[in-house]
Amino acid sequence: MPIRYRILAVFFVVLFLASGCASRNFPDPDTVTEPASEEIEDQGPRLIAVMPVDNRSDDELAPDILRHELLQQVYFKGYPVIPLSFIDDKIAAMTESGKPEDGLTLSPQALGKALGVDALLYPVITTWNTSQTLLVASTDLALSFVLRDAVTGETIWSEEKREKERHFGITGGRAEEKAHISCDIMLREIIDEVMSTFPDGPESVRPAKPEKDPWYRRWFWRF
Numbered sequence: 001m002p003i004r005y006r007i008l009a010v011f012f013v014v015l016f017l018a019s020g021c022a023s024r025n026f027p028d029p030d031t032v033t034e035p036a037s038e039e040i041e042d043q044g045p046r047l048i049a050v051m052p053v054d055n056r057s058d059d060e061l062a063p064d065i066l067r068h069e070l071l072q073q074v075y076f077k078g079y080p081v082i083p084l085s086f087i088d089d090k091i092a093a094m095t096e097s098g099k100p101e102d103g104l105t106l107s108p109q110a111l112g113k114a115l116g117v118d119a120l121l122y123p124v125i126t127t128w129n130t131s132q133t134l135l136v137a138s139t140d141l142a143l144s145f146v147l148r149d150a151v152t153g154e155t156i157w158s159e160e161k162r163e164k165e166r167h168f169g170i171t172g173g174r175a176e177e178k179a180h181i182s183c184d185i186m187l188r189e190i191i192d193e194v195m196s197t198f199p200d201g202p203e204s205v206r207p208a209k210p211e212k213d214p215w216y217r218r219w220f221w222r223f
Contacts, residue, residue, distance in 0.1 A: 045118035045156070046202050048079050048147070049087050049111070052101045057128035066143070066187065070123055073191055078201030082117065090114050112150020119156060122146045127162070128183075139165045139182045143190055147198075159194035 050071050053063035067084060075081050091103035094114060103111065108120050127142035144160035163186045 043202065044199050045147075045149070046079070047082065047117040048074055048119045048121055048201075049082050049115045049117045050074060050084065051111075051120050051122045052088065052091065052104060054101070054104055054122065054124040055128075057125050059125075059128045062125055062128040065184075066123055066125060066191075069187065069191055070121070070145075073195045073198075074121065074201075077195065077198050078204030080201075080203075082115070087115060108148045108150050108153040115150075117150055119150055120148050122148065139163075139186060141183065141186050141190060143187075143194075145194055157197070157199060159197060161190045161194055163190060 050067060053067050055063045071081065071084060088100040091100040091106075091111065091114070092098050094106060094110070095102040104122070111120055112118070122145070124144045124146075125142075126144060127140050129140045140162075141164075142160075142162040145158065146155055147157040148154065149156055165182050165186065
């Protein structure tokens with residue numbers, strides 16, 4: 001190919017590339033703004049103290065049973081365990097009577113600062129009762145729970161639940177025994193139900209959904 005044709009070919013290629021670049025809209029460096037940083041979502045409380053139980057029933061053992069069960073559930077929701085003895089000692093030092101339950105009247109802000117937590121979980125026993133009439137015994141549980149912010153004092157979460165059951169026995173003693181056993185079962189069922197809506201903690205791991213059994217196995221179990 002003659003040199004003049006090569007020069008013309010190079011000229012047209014350069015002209016084509018120049019026109020293509022000119023058609024692009026490059027941003028002006030003076031007008032470019034940095035992308036807005038994503039807002040950090042509120043992660044919620046990271047440390048929760050399970051407060052002494054506000055026991056409005058006549059059962060003296062109920063508060064300890066409820067509180068220890070609740071502490072386990074809070075742990076399973078992904079929150080670090082704060083020993084109940086540590087909580088009680090700190091609160092007792094803030095009361096004139098030296099009783100942790102008397103500290104429930106203190107503000108969430110004062111309690112949160114003393115305990116070094118982000119939120120406080122207040123359990124309340126409204127009813128915890130078993131009664132018996134001849135061969136029939138009944139169980140009545142009413143519980144409520146409130147989670148308060150340790151900085152603002154506002155309610156983050158709350159739930160309440162009441163369950164009643166009647167039990168029959170061939171003797172009065174057997175009916176009463178069934179009622180006491182049912183009381184423990186009902187307590188765990190209530191806590192499991194209300195804690196299903198409790199906010200997940202920083203170490204929360206959602207359990208995998210169990211696989212359903214084959215249809216033939218479910219059909220077989222009916223017999």
